[in-house]
Amino acid sequence: MASGPxxxxxxxxPQQPPIPANDRAIAQLGPEYMQEFREVQAVSNNFFAYxxxxxxxxxxxxxxxxxxxxxxxxxxxxxxxxxxxxxQYSTDPLLALDRQVRQRWLFRDLRRGGKRxxxxxxxxxxxxxxxxxxxxxxxxxxxxLGFGGNGxxxxxxxxxxxxxxxxxxxxxxxxxxxxxxxxxRGYNRILKRARYIIQMLDWTRELMDTDGASDEAxxxxxQIDENEELLTLEYMKNGDVWGFLKKVALTGEKIPNKILxxxxxxxxxxxxxxxxxxxxxxxxxxxGKCMHMMxxxxxxxxxxxxxxxxxxxxxxxxxxRPTVFTNFWKIAVNPFYTHGYLLVAENTLDQELKGLLMxxxxxxxxxxxxxxELEAWMWAKExxxxxxxxxxGTREWCDRxxxxxxxx
Numbered sequence: 001m002a003s004g005p006x007x008x009x010x011x012x013x014p015q016q017p018p019i020p021a022n023d024r025a026i027a028q029l030g031p032e033y034m035q036e037f038r039e040v041q042a043v044s045n046n047f048f049a050y051x052x053x054x055x056x057x058x059x060x061x062x063x064x065x066x067x068x069x070x071x072x073x074x075x076x077x078x079x080x081x082x083x084x085x086x087x088q089y090s091t092d093p094l095l096a097l098d099r100q101v102r103q104r105w106l107f108r109d110l111r112r113g114g115k116r117x118x119x120x121x122x123x124x125x126x127x128x129x130x131x132x133x134x135x136x137x138x139x140x141x142x143x144x145l146g147f148g149g150n151g152x153x154x155x156x157x158x159x160x161x162x163x164x165x166x167x168x169x170x171x172x173x174x175x176x177x178x179x180x181x182x183x184x185r186g187y188n189r190i191l192k193r194a195r196y197i198i199q200m201l202d203w204t205r206e207l208m209d210t211d212g213a214s215d216e217a218x219x220x221x222x223q224i225d226e227n228e229e230l231l232t233l234e235y236m237k238n239g240d241v242w243g244f245l246k247k248v249a250l251t252g253e254k255i256p257n258k259i260l261x262x263x264x265x266x267x268x269x270x271x272x273x274x275x276x277x278x279x280x281x282x283x284x285x286x287x288g289k290c291m292h293m294m295x296x297x298x299x300x301x302x303x304x305x306x307x308x309x310x311x312x313x314x315x316x317x318x319x320x321r322p323t324v325f326t327n328f329w330k331i332a333v334n335p336f337y338t339h340g341y342l343l344v345a346e347n348t349l350d351q352e353l354k355g356l357l358m359x360x361x362x363x364x365x366x367x368x369x370x371x372x373e374l375e376a377w378m379w380a381k382e383x384x385x386x387x388x389x390x391x392x393g394t395r396e397w398c399d400r401x402x403x404x405x406x407x408x
Contacts, residue, residue, distance in 0.1 A: 118147060120147065120152075121144045121146075121147030121152050122144060124147065124151060124152035124154075124173065125141055125144045125152050125154040126141070127173070128141075128152065128154055128156075128171055128173040128230070129141045129154075129156070131173075131230075132156070132171070132224065135220040135221065135223060135224050136217050136220045136221070137158065137159075137203070137208070137221070137224070138158070138159035138161070139156045139157065139158050139159070140156065140157040141154060141155075141156060142154075142155040142156060142157055142168070143155040145170060151172060151173050151174030151179065151181075151229075152172070152173055152174075153170055153171070153172045153173075154170070154171055154173070155168060155169075155170055155235060156168070156169055156170075156171055158207055158208075160207060160208050160209045161208060161209040161213070162209045162211070162212070164209055167207060168235040168237075169201060169207065169232055169233065169234065169235055170232070170233045170234070170235050171230060171231070171232050171233075172184075172230070172231040172232075172233065173229060173230050173231075174229045174230075179229070180228045180229065181228055181229060181230070181231050182228045184231055185200070185228060185231055188200035188231065188233075198233050198234055198236060199233065199234045200231065200232065200233055201232045201233060201234055202225050202232075203221040203222075203224045203225055203232065204218060204221045204222050204224075204225055207221075207232070208221050244294075244401075244402075245293055245294060245297070247401060247402075248294070248297065248401060249297040251401070253401075254295075254348055255294055255295070256393070256394070256397060257348075257349065257350040257353065258387075258392065258394055259394055259397065259398070260291065260294065260295065260349075260350070260353060261350070261353060261381055262394075263291070263294065264291055264353070264357075265378045265381070265382075267290060267291070268374050268375075268378060289361070291357050291360075292339075292340055292342070292343065292357065292361065295343060295346055295349055295357075296342055296343070296346065305339065305341065305342075306337040306338065306339050306363040307337060307338060307339075307341035308335070308336060308337030308338060308341075308363075309335040309336065309337060310323075310325055310335060310336050310337070310338060310358070311324060311325050311332060311333060311334065311335045311336065312335035315335070318341065318344070319344065325355050325358070325359060326355070327369065327373055328369075328373050328376045328377055328380070329376075333359065333367070334367065336359070336362045336363070336364065336367035337362065337363045337364070337367075338358045338359070338361050338362050338363065339361040339362075339363060340357055340358040340360070340361035341358070343357060343358055344358075356369065356374075356377065
């Protein structure tokens with residue numbers, strides 16, 4: 001095996017490109033919104049850069065540490081025996097594996113006690129129910145789903161009126177705290193047509209039966225839609241991805257490869273902009289991490305472990321046999337470091353999907369697959385003869401997991 005040096009470890013965060021100004025949807029947004037969007041985008045895009053600088057020990061929200069030093073600076077000390085990553089890449093996978101094993105509490109050690117709602121949550125839910133009924137809505141409070149600094153999330157049963165089928169909705173409310181949810185409402189409104197995003201619902205247009213309703217009733221329902229202390233969302237009866245991960249982990253099962261491919265493509269469709277991603281492709285980065293957790297049933301190791309170089313003689317020792325990473329068109333890709341090395345140990349994982357996800361988790365944005373390549377993978381897989389075979393066991397597996405897995 002050659003001992004030549006691999007590609008140099010990058011440092012610092014990439015510069016943000018300007019937001020394209022010729023998009024119709026973007027043109028309708030004010031400069032204040034776009035400035036806030038760029039700030040959020042910069043934070044998400046520089047996810048791993050924040051880690052390299054030791055800005056937070058929470059791998060999910062590294063930008064929310066109030067005591068972090070300014071971006072681009074190193075921590076002054078190593079207080080409390082905590083270890084910062086020095087920015088140098090590792091070629092020892094054992095350390096990364098050990099870190100990830102310690103992260104498995106994220107799924108397997110979760111207990112059911114988290115469902116207990118506090119009295120504050122119950123009061124907040126009851127306040128939401130009083131408000132909705134005061135606006136002329138026939139609603140029943142079914143369950144408190146969550147409670148935190150941003151208010152309470154509750155499950156309601158809604159009677160649209162005139163004998164129509166009742167509907168279940170989730171209402172997030174900060175009525176008791178008086179905090180505005182304008183930003184969250186705005187983001188959900190922008191993503192209204194994204195198929196794989198939980199949808200924001202309007203009481204006037206989607207929930208209540210307005211045919212034959214009085215103008216006074218319509219005005220009250222419209223007031224709910226305009227209330228910035230409330231956010232009404234569709235109810236996902238099968239839960240979210242996080243709940244799905246916990247259920248699968250508790251059963252000890254591996255997700256079948258065809259289902260993993262289909263979930264991956266569902267996440268891919270969420271990246272619906274057509275512009276070239278010159279910095280970190282936010283959605284593809286999050287896609288890779290989501291898939292990584294589904295497959296390994298554990299959170300990512302922290303500090304981050306970018307292993308490599310892949311496709312380089314210096315990284316040959318990371319594999320038990322010669323391994324070449326290629327793109328969809330079977331062309332070898334440039335050497336890269338990946339945060340998805342732990343997928344190598346997943347022996348039952350489809351080899352093509354494994355290689356693709358490891359590239360999606362490449363440390364440098366330029367080393368990740370383009371949206372065009374991801375679309376090519378999607379079209380090719382969906383063209384396979386047995387892709388939608390009703391007898392391949394996919395439906396039965398999903399039904400069993402969602403219906404029979406332990407409730408969390």
